Structures are given as structure tokens and as C-alpha cells.
Amino acid sequence: MPRSPVGRETDRVDGRLKVTGAAEYSGDYRATDLAHAHLVTSTIARGKVTGFDTAAALASPGVLRVYTAPDRRLPLYLATGQAAGFTENYLPLNTDMIHFHGQAIAMIVAESPEQARDAAALVTATYDTQPPRTSIADEPRVPAGPTISGAPSSLNILAPGVGSIDAALAASDVVVEADFHQNIQHQAAMEPHAVLAVWHGDRLTIHAGAQIPAAYALGMAQRLGVLPQNVQLITKYVGGGFGARVVLWSDTPLAAAAAKELGRPVRLVLTREQMFTLTGHRSHLTQTVRLGASREGVLNAVSHRSVAERPTTIAFTMTPAHSTSDALYRTPNLHVDAQLAVLDIPGSRAMRGPNEAPGSFALETAMDELAVATGVDPVTLRLRNNATTSPSTGLPWSSKHLEECYRVGAERFGWSARSAMPRARVDGQWLYGVGMATAIYPAHRRLGVVVRVQLRNDDTAVVSTATSDLGTGSWTMVAVTGADALGIPVQRVTPEIGDTVLPPGAPAVGSSGTHATVPMVVDAARNVIAELKRVAVTAERSPWHGAAVEDLRYERGILHGLGHSMTFGRLLTVTGSPGIYMESAPGGQPVPGYVHHSFGAHFCEVRVNRFTGETRVTRFTTVADVGRVINAKAARSQLVGGVIFGIGHALLEENHLELRTGRLANSTLADYLVPVNADVPDIDVVMLDRPDPVLTGPLGDGSEDVGTQSLGARGLGEIGTVGSAAAIGNAVYNATGIRVRDVPITLDKLI
Numbered sequence: 001m002p003r004s005p006v007g008r009e010t011d012r013v014d015g016r017l018k019v020t021g022a023a024e025y026s027g028d029y030r031a032t033d034l035a036h037a038h039l040v041t042s043t044i045a046r047g048k049v050t051g052f053d054t055a056a057a058l059a060s061p062g063v064l065r066v067y068t069a070p071d072r073r074l075p076l077y078l079a080t081g082q083a084a085g086f087t088e089n090y091l092p093l094n095t096d097m098i099h100f101h102g103q104a105i106a107m108i109v110a111e112s113p114e115q116a117r118d119a120a121a122l123v124t125a126t127y128d129t130q131p132p133r134t135s136i137a138d139e140p141r142v143p144a145g146p147t148i149s150g151a152p153s154s155l156n157i158l159a160p161g162v163g164s165i166d167a168a169l170a171a172s173d174v175v176v177e178a179d180f181h182q183n184i185q186h187q188a189a190m191e192p193h194a195v196l197a198v199w200h201g202d203r204l205t206i207h208a209g210a211q212i213p214a215a216y217a218l219g220m221a222q223r224l225g226v227l228p229q230n231v232q233l234i235t236k237y238v239g240g241g242f243g244a245r246v247v248l249w250s251d252t253p254l255a256a257a258a259a260k261e262l263g264r265p266v267r268l269v270l271t272r273e274q275m276f277t278l279t280g281h282r283s284h285l286t287q288t289v290r291l292g293a294s295r296e297g298v299l300n301a302v303s304h305r306s307v308a309e310r311p312t313t314i315a316f317t318m319t320p321a322h323s324t325s326d327a328l329y330r331t332p333n334l335h336v337d338a339q340l341a342v343l344d345i346p347g348s349r350a351m352r353g354p355n356e357a358p359g360s361f362a363l364e365t366a367m368d369e370l371a372v373a374t375g376v377d378p379v380t381l382r383l384r385n386n387a388t389t390s391p392s393t394g395l396p397w398s399s400k401h402l403e404e405c406y407r408v409g410a411e412r413f414g415w416s417a418r419s420a421m422p423r424a425r426v427d428g429q430w431l432y433g434v435g436m437a438t439a440i441y442p443a444h445r446r447l448g449v450v451v452r453v454q455l456r457n458d459d460t461a462v463v464s465t466a467t468s469d470l471g472t473g474s475w476t477m478v479a480v481t482g483a484d485a486l487g488i489p490v491q492r493v494t495p496e497i498g499d500t501v502l503p504p505g506a507p508a509v510g511s512s513g514t515h516a517t518v519p520m521v522v523d524a525a526r527n528v529i530a531e532l533k534r535v536a537v538t539a540e541r542s543p544w545h546g547a548a549v550e551d552l553r554y555e556r557g558i559l560h561g562l563g564h565s566m567t568f569g570r571l572l573t574v575t576g577s578p579g580i581y582m583e584s585a586p587g588g589q590p591v592p593g594y595v596h597h598s599f600g601a602h603f604c605e606v607r608v609n610r611f612t613g614e615t616r617v618t619r620f621t622t623v624a625d626v627g628r629v630i631n632a633k634a635a636r637s638q639l640v641g642g643v644i645f646g647i648g649h650a651l652l653e654e655n656h657l658e659l660r661t662g663r664l665a666n667s668t669l670a671d672y673l674v675p676v677n678a679d680v681p682d683i684d685v686v687m688l689d690r691p692d693p694v695l696t697g698p699l700g701d702g703s704e705d706v707g708t709q710s711l712g713a714r715g716l717g718e719i720g721t722v723g724s725a726a727a728i729g730n731a732v733y734n735a736t737g738i739r740v741r742d743v744p745i746t747l748d749k750l751i
């Protein structure tokens with residue numbers, strides 16, 4: 001019997017297309033009579049644009065249009081309802097107001113991209129300038145409001161008789177208090193934001209990279225003032241998201257409005273520099289963590305406060321204590337609070353592990369400081385404070401194997417050989433140190449996901465759902481899950497994703513695409529197998545005509561019963577059908593009484609040069625509890641990528657905002673450093689593969705016709721990055737005795 005493909009290493013079904021260049025990304029699509037757009041952006045952060053000199057641009061070769069703010073030749077509208085949360089709240093080129101440095105204020109359309117770019121460089125603007133609000137330290141603050149999960153971002157849970165969190169801390173034997181700072185970070189996806197907009201009468205087809213296809217298309221309809229059913233989004237191959245493609249930013253509506261006004265298809269590709277201001281970033285952030293504990297390190301009080309940005313045009317509600325300090329350790333007294341400062345800066349938005357990556361850096365560094373203060377081993381300290389119910393809600397987890405992550409990781413990494421004393425291991429110029437940290441990430445529910453499964457008369461199947469693949473492996477996840485559910489080889493399953501004509505799919509956001517999709521694949525397969533049996537007993541030319549469906553059993557693509565056996569393709573062929581399909585019920589209903597998270601433990605070794613302060617990550621082991629693993633190859637790749645994000649967070653990534661001008665000062669990939677291969681050691685990844693018995697619905701027991709091996713999966717796209725920066729920082733402390741709470745840990749902070 002062939003094994004289920006679930007959990008094996010499956011090559012990407014789209015791999016060959018990608019490596020041969022045949023996969024079309026949004027900017028690769030062609031159209032007849034295509035025109036090319038290029039944006040001009042503001043050079044002030046706050047004020048009004050008072051005029052333009054466009055004469056040279058208009059006279060430049062190939063130029064078709066020069067749209068300038070606020071000529072309103074490209075009418076745009078504000079989105080409403082749910083779509084409002086996924087769009088910006090101002091109308092570029094329809095207003096003279098400047099909200100941030102790098103805002104779109106004009107757009108050139110020309111016959112070639114080069115002509116559009118050259119003409120854009122010839123446009124100059126004049127401004128009425130006001131001083132921008134740029135400092136989270138100085139500007140007035142507002143409460144962050146509910147978290148992205150809808151939970152309160154401000155909590156004060158106190159044990160009976162305890163008057164305040166300060167009283168709880170004061171009554172603790174050992175107190176650690178630490179302030180953390182991090183600068184602006186960027187998603188820096190490899191593929192630039194690109195759009196091709198084509199109108200056929202009233203109907204618009206958009207090719208653009210989107211993490212939430214349905215919200216993106218709906219937002220487009222609303223931004224353009226057309227009906228939703230007239231907008232189709234195609235987003236088949238996407239070169240990275242990391243949060244930067246959650247929002248419908250203004251480039252796409254502007255391109256589509258220009259295509260309509262001009263009567264020609266329009267392509268707009270942002271430059272790398274424009275992506276730094278027009279597609280979101282991770283907010284500038286300060287955090288304060290206070291931990292109170294007994295001499296044995298048992299927590300008595302946890303307090304976690306933060307201040308982040310609230311840009312005026314769109315914002316992510318940054319609540320870094322949410323799903324970190326409010327979820328990770330058992331404590332009788334818990335206080336979390338998140339504030340935002342209103343600023344005139346480019347829109348900030350979710351970036352991989354949006355709350356959890358920065359929040360865990362603060363919490364897990366403070367935990368390391370508590371280990372130092374109490375003399376308790378960092379792994380032992382975490383085991384001592386392991387929670388069995390969520391400290392903020394009191395609910396149990398649907399599945400939690402964090403203690404096993406610590407034990408397996410410590411063993412593989414050789415944690416017991418560690419010296420608690422900093423600077424204990426020196427080799428020539430290099431100080432060696434090790435550190436560890438915990439990872440946690442919520443498994444969000446997604447309502448309304450539908451999957452369609454079609455059985456075809458050539459014994460292949462098509463599994464369809466309008467999710468998108470950011471490079472994460474969703475194409476293959478759909479194929480593997482479909483193959484398991486139908487009991488046929490992966491090669492006989494054609495996945496269809498990345499097009500809003502398909503049934504509504506999972507958002508590729510918040511590490512939820514896989515666990516939101518797999519139960520719906522199973523449900524759709526169950527429904528289509530039942531339909532196949534109905535066809536078998538009702539179609540005249542079927543050998544089972546007139547029998548009862550209970551007499552039939554489906555197994556591995558073949559119907560059996562009453563002495564006959566026939567593949568589904570053969571049955572469909574003899575009954576004259578090209579194929580049959582069924583959809584799943586809409587998924588995502590919560591199971592009350594549980595919280596859902598993935599977990600992990602990171603172990604890291606670094607070496608720090610005694611003379612230059614240069615830090616190199618030399619070893620890294622990650623053990624992840626992410627439920628059932630669907631594709632071990634893609635899952636490992638996601639976890640490795642997450643850890644590499646952590647290396648960037650800890651050691652390299654920051655953009656400096658010039659406080660006086662509001663300009664993001666190092667908005668190029670030459671000046672904004674991300675890890676390259678030379679920064680990354682071989683990363684050892686272990687996945688426990690313990691199926692979650694609740695999140696995707698009850699695990700199958702093998703008694704059904706449909707394969708259920710994919711049930712029990714949980715998200716893993718972000719957990720690798722959560723905690724990994726803290727593990728590196730803790731290793732730097734162990735190597736040097738220097739505690740750096742202001743990332744990135746650049747060499748100047750170590751000498």
C-alpha cells in the first residue's frame with residue numbers, strides 16, 4: 001500500500017516552473033497595447049503639495065499621461081466595512097495633503113518602463129511644509145485598542161489580595177526590569193510590488209501579489225467604485241509577503257484607475273526604494289518588561305508595556321505582549337499594556353511574527369536576565385514556569401508539547417556542556433557563547449474557507465481554493481492534502497489557487513493558511529466521494545446501477561463493492577461524465593474552550609570577536625511543535641527562513657527615521673542590511689509532528705473512505721522567527737557578558 005504523502009518530503013509542485021522562469025509573477029504578465037506607469041513620491045513628510053513643474057516630463061519621449069495631485073483624473077474612494085481594514089484611509093493623487101515622506105504624489109504613464117521612469121525623474125513639486133511628528137518618545141500616545149485576535153491589549157490580572165502589579169513585583173524575591181528598543185524593520189520581499197491592470201469594459205482583471213486575495217479584490221472594487229463581481233484578482237506566484245502584501249496599498253488602485261482613464265492595460269512596478277515607504281514596515285518600538293520571581297525563579301509577576309507607531313494613513317495595532325507575555329508563562333499576576341504614538345510616517349503594518357517576534361525578544365531576553373539573577377539554568381527556568389492553561393484566559397491549549405521541545409533541543413544542541421559564566425570559552429580572537437529562547441505563535445481561526453474537489457474521468461483530481469502561495473509552499477500543501485484525502489498519488493492531483501474566481505480560500509497570513517485549508521480539503525473530498533457513490537448507483541451504465549451506496553467502499557481512487565472494482569476515472573468514463581465536483585462547507589468555526597498556539601525552543605551558539613565586536617551565529621537548533629507536518633521539506637524551509645529573519649532582527653536590520661524630515665534614511669538593500677548566506681550557519685530543525693486533535697477538527701481514525709492524515713496541522717510560517725533573536729542576544733551575553741537590549745546588536749555595542 002502506498003504511504004500517505006503527508007509528512008514526507010515532497011518537492012514543490014511549482015518548483016520546475018519557478019526555476020525555469022516559466023512561472024509568471026505579477027510583473028511578468030503581458031497584455032496587448034500595454035502602457036507602463038511610474039510613481040513620483042513626496043520629499044516632505046507633512047504639509048501640502050502646492051504645485052508641479054511637469055513640462056519636461058510631458059515633453060519626454062513616449063509619455064502618455066502625467067497625473068499629479070490633486071488633479072482627480074484618477075478617481076479613488078475610501079473602502080468601507082471589512083475592506084477598510086486592508087486599505088489605506090487617504091486618496092493619493094486625489095488630495096493635496098502629504099501624510100508621509102515617500103507618498104505617491106504623481107504618476108507618469110508612458111510607452112515603456114524606462115520612458116516612464118525617466119519622465120518621473122523630471123517632475124518637480126513645490127510644497128507648503130509643516131514639521132512632521134516623528135518620535136514615539138515625544139508624541140502623545142493613545143491606547144492600542146484590541147489586538148489582531150480581538151483580545152484586550154491592556155490587562156491587569158492580579159492574585160487575590162494583591163493591590164497592583166507594582167505591589168506584586170515589590171513582594172517578589174528577585175526583580176528584573178529591562179527596557180528594549182528596536183528601530184523600523186522592513187519585510188523586504190524579493191519580488192517588488194507589481195501590478196498589471198486590464199479592463200474589459202466594466203470588468204477589471206488585476207495581476208498582483210496578495211496575501212488575502214478576497215480582501216484585496218474587494219478593496220480594489222471599493223477603491224475604484226465598481227461592483228465586487230466585476231473585479232478578478234490573479235495572484236498565482238508571489239515572491240514573498242511577510243506581511244507586506246496583506247494590505248491593498250495604493251499602487252494597485254492607481255494603476256487600475258490609470259488603465260481605465262487611458263483605455264489601455266497598465267503595468268506599475270515599484271522601485272526597491274519605493275517599497276520602503278509604500279508597502280509597510282515593522283514599527284519603531286520600545287518595550288519594558290518587569291519580572292518578579294522567587295529565588296528559585298518561579299514567576300510571581302509579569303509586566304510588559306510597549307510604545308509603537310500609529311501612522312495617520314494606516315496602522316498595525318502593535319501589541320507585542322499579546323501571545324508572548326500574556327500567553328507563555330504561568331504567573332499569578334500579569335500586566336500588559338500597549339500604547340501607540342500618532343506620527344507622520346509611512347504606513348506600518350504586520351511583519352512576520354508581527355507582535356510575537358519583537359515581544360518575544362523582550363520577554364525572552366528578560367527571562368535570560370532572570371536566569372542570571374537567580375542562578376537557575378535558562379531551560380530549567382522555563383520548565384519551572386511552564387503554563388498548562390493560558391495565563392490571560394485560563395483556557396487549556398488544544399495541543400502543547402513545549403516541554404518536549406526544550407528537552408529534545410537541549411539534547412541535540414548539547415546544552416549541558418554550557419557554562420553559565422560569561423566569557424568562559426575563548427578561542428583565539430573569538431569569544432564563544434550559547435543562548436536559548438522559547439517560541440510561541442497563535443493558530444488563528446479563519447472563517448469561511450471553501451475548497452472544491454473535482455474528480456475527472458482520467459483518474460486525476462483538481463483541488464481548488466482561492467488562497468495564495470507567497471513562496472511558502474501552499475501549492476504543494478493543497479496537492480499533498482488532496483492526494484491524502486483521495487488516496488491517490490500527488491502527481492494525479494492538480495492544485496488550483498491564486499485566483500478569486502475560485503472558492504474563497506484561506507488568507508496567506510498569520511501562519512494560518514495550512515490549518516485553515518486542510519480540513520476543508522478533507523471535507524470536500526468526503527463530499528465528492530459520496531457524490532461518486534451516488535453516481536455509481538444511479539447512472540445507467542454503472543455496474544452498481546440500482547445498488548445501495550452502503551454497498552460501496554472507496555479506497556485509494558477505486559470503488560469496490562458487490563464483486564466489482566473500478567477507478568473513479570473509469571466509472572466516470574463509462575457513465576459519460578467528464579468529471580464531478582463538490583465543495584466543502586465553509587470552515588473555521590471555533591471549538592469553544594481552547595486556545596491554540598504553536599511552540600518551539602531555539603538553541604544558538606555565537607562567536608563574538610574580542611577586538612572588533614563582530615558577531616557570527618555558528619550553530620542553531622530549533623525544535624518546533626507545529627502540529628501535524630504536511631510537507632517536511634517545505635515546513636523545514638519555513639522554519640529555517642524564520643530563524644534567518646531572527647538573525648536579521650538580532651544582528652542587522654534597522655531603518656533610521658530622520659526625526660527632523662520624517663525620511664527613512666537607509667531605504668535601499670545596500671543600506672538596509674538583511675542576512676545573506678554568509679551570515680547563516682547550517683540550521684538544525686526538528687519538528688515534533690504531534691497532531692493537534694482540536695484545531696482542524698477531530699483526527700480521523702482510519703475508518704472513513706476519505707484520508708485524514710493531514711488533519712492536526714497547525715501554523716508554522718512565523719514561529720521560526722519568534723524568539724530566535726532573543727536566543728542570539730542571550731548567546732551574545734553568554735559570550736561577552738554584555739547585555740544588549742537595543743537591536744540590532746551591532747559591533748559598536750560590544751566594544
Ligand code: MOS
Nearest residue numbers: 243350351352510
Ligand atoms: Mo503575516 S506578518 O501575518 O503576513
